[in-house]
Every structure is written in C-alpha cells, then in structure tokens.
Amino acid sequence: MADLMMYEAFLDALEEGVLFLDAGRRILAINGAAAQMLGQDGETLVGRLCPSLFPGTACARRCEQRGVCSLTPDAGADRKVQDVVLKGADGRERSLRMWAMLIPRNAAGVHCAIILRDCSREIELEAEVREQWQLGGLTGRSPAMQDLYQKILRAAASDASVLITGESGVGKELAARALHDNSPRAAGPYVAVHCAALPESLQEAELFGHSRGAFSGAAAARVGRFEAASGGTLLLDEIGEISPSTQVKLLRVLQEREIVRVGENAPRKVDVRIVAATHRDLAAMVRQGLFREDLYYRLRVLPLHVPALRERQEDIPLLVAKLLGNLSRRYERAPLRLAPETLRLLETHDWPGNARQLFNALEYAVVQSDGPLILPEHLPPELARAAVAPDLRAVPAQRLTRYYAPPASADEERNLIEGALRAAGGNKAEAARRLGISRTTLWKRLAAFPELAERYGGRRGDGEAADA
The missing domain is CATH 3.30.450.20 (PAS domain)
Incomplete structure (x- = not known):
C-alpha cells in the first residue's frame, strides 16, 4: 500500500x-x-x-x-x-x-x-493550420508564403502556362499540385514528368508518345505524357534539362495545341494545361544560348517563385509540427516533440536543401531517438555538431513556449533541465531561455529535483530575481 x-x-x-x-x-x-x-x-x-x-x-x-x-x-x-x-x-x-x-x-x-x-487542441490547431496556413501540401504563415498562396489561387483560375522557380527541395511540385487542385481542371488528370530523368534519346517519345516500331524496342504503340494529361495538368519538372531538339517540338505543341507521336505524321489535338518548374536560372540560360527565348516566354506567362526555407524561417516551427505529426504516425510512435534547444538549432540552420532536407533531418532524428523527446544529439551529425557551438541569435522565449511540451516522465524532465543548466553554466536565466520557459517556472520545476537545485544554486535569490 x-x-x-x-x-x-x-x-x-x-x-x-x-x-x-x-x-x-x-x-x-x-x-x-x-x-x-x-x-x-x-x-x-x-x-x-x-x-x-x-x-x-x-x-x-x-x-x-x-x-x-x-x-x-x-x-x-x-x-x-x-x-x-x-x-x-x-x-x-x-x-x-x-x-x-x-x-x-x-x-x-x-x-x-x-x-x-x-490531443484535442492539437487537432483543432492542425485544422486551423490546414485552413489558414496550408495550401495543398504547402505549409507556411510567413508573408512570402501567404503571397505565394494568393498567386497560386489567381493563376489557378486561368489556363495560361505557369513557370515555377525555386531552389531544389522548396516544394515546386507541391505548388504545381496545389495549382491543379484549385483549378477548373481539378477533376482531370495530373501528370508529372521529371525531365532530368529522361535520356535525351527518349525525351520526345516519353512526352509525345510513339507508334509501334518507331524505334528499336518500341514493340507497341504508347501514349505520351501530353496525351495522358489531356483534360488536366502536365507538370514538366526541371524543364531546363530538355534538349534543344525537344525544345523546338515543345514550342510547337504550346503554339498549336497538338502533338505528333514519334513514328507518325498525323497530329493529335491535346487539351492540357502546362506547368513547368526549374531550379535553374532560365533567363541566364537564354542569354547563354542554352534555352530558347521564345519557349521561355511561352512557358513564363504566369511566373511563380517558391521561397527558400532560409527566407521564411518563421515557418520552421509550423513545418516541424506538421512533419513530426506525419512521422509519429508513420513510425507508430508516441507523439513526438522537440527539446527547445533542438528547435533553436533548426530555426538557425541555413537549410541549403530546404524543406526536403528538414524532413530528412527530422526522420533521421526520429529513428535515432528512443523516446518522444528529440534532443540535439538525435539530429544528423552536421546539425548535432552545431549544438556544441550554437548560433546564439535570439529566439524569443514566447515563440519557443508555444511549441514546448513538458516531458513525458520525471527522468526526461530532470535530464532536460540538467542539460540546459549545464549548457548555461548554471545561469538560471540562460537555462530558462534555452528551455523556453520563465525563470519562475524553472524554479518550480527544480523544486521536484532537490539535488539539481542544490547543485546549481540551492535557493532562489542567488542573484537572479524571479519573473513577475
């Protein structure tokens, strides 16, 4: 008893x-x-x-x-x-x-x-996020993303060609999908083709189709991507990688709205909305003679630019919450959350690989962690090393507190508090800042761990005033 x-x-x-x-x-x-x-x-x-x-x-x-x-x-x-x-x-x-x-x-x-x-409030917040801060698979409440959402919705109402630009990993295909899903063509097919993955010798056959015997290995006639997307949207991802000869034929398709299969002479009408995407500077390629100027302007009727993650770092906590929710369900794990210092590292990283790199880093951390709390050491080595000498750009404690949840066990909480105190050299104000809580809250939590309170200062009043 x-x-x-x-x-x-x-x-x-x-x-x-x-x-x-x-x-x-x-x-x-x-x-x-x-x-x-x-x-x-x-x-x-x-x-x-x-x-x-x-x-x-x-x-x-x-x-x-x-x-x-x-x-x-x-x-x-x-x-x-x-x-x-x-x-x-x-x-x-x-x-x-x-x-x-x-x-x-x-x-x-x-x-x-x-x-x-x-999880009731979390689910309500997720619904709010979906309604206010998401468009299709895109997530962000930053001004840059809100502006992108408005441009996507305006472009969706049109049938003009769209050119989506942005670095690798920013979500250009997600933007294309959102464009299709909000357009009058949403009930039609959405076909995405990665042009960089197509060998130059097969680009025309893949895009426009071919007849039986058109070339060695063509044992049967095949519908191309343009015909497959008829009535819907065709995404030409990494459009900057197509060959000069394919550029000529693509220009004709955009002008005439018809294709000719390889091995045939008769044109076939296609009803398709063209969306192109690239991480390359097509304007520079035009100046260098690597991309046709007339094709460039045919594709760029409605330009959209997806910002890099480093240009919208205020979206990182929102992205993390969404991605961790997806990962916890995929791996059938208890609800996952970040220690405040882990979130700080993610917020101050430059993310050259953008949202794709962020997702990979979080998946790595989920696999490395045993419990529901993700610590800096669970991150990939290049990020975990940054924890030794972190970027001390100020991140407001209030901002961290929104995403901070108390650890699931007393041992977890003790380890988290001790780690923050050790990293802060025993300074309570700095430890509280690292934890994303007030000093008063830190003192209350320390009361549950007398040995920590004694080791790092004993009583309140060691030169640090409590928060009002």
Missing part, C-alpha cells in the same frame, strides 16, 4: 494522464490528469477494468479478445500508439492518444501504465 501511495504521489505531479493496471487490466491508481481527460471522478474508476473506460474502441475490443492489455509493447519493439475519440461523463468529446509502458516487478502489483495525452 505504501508503494502504491508513493506511485500516486508521483502520478499527480505529471501533466499527462496515467493509469496503473494490474496483470488483470484492473485499475490500481489514476492521476488527476487522466480523470479530467476521461471526464470522470478518478476515485470511482479505481477497481474498474481498463477496457470499460473506452467502450467501442478498437483498443478495447483487442484487449477483450486477448485478455491482456493490447497496448503493451513486445520485447524490443516500439511502443504501440492508439488514437481514440471519447465522450466523457461530463459530455465533452476528446481526442486522446494512448500508449502503454510495462512496469518491472514491484511490490505494488503494478503490471503496466497507460499513458494518455489529450
């Missing part, structure tokens, strides 16, 4: 919901956060079977079928995550994410802990 009381005191200090179960799935203890998420009186839940709290959910059905908690992870496997929508006794509907942790042999008879996180 004393051991269980110790557990209960620990549970009530956590911000996430926790239920302790015995081997028969009966609730031994529940903290206030879990009771609030379930919309019930915690005392009335002790002694009940866990599945009875989640009626009609897949989790409860599997639990009843197997006779054991279906969320407990197998040896060496990642934790199993279950999302449920639950209407509590208080009438409120909540979106909960839950997972389980096995508890080693203990005197209290606890077999496992069910961890609950209320």
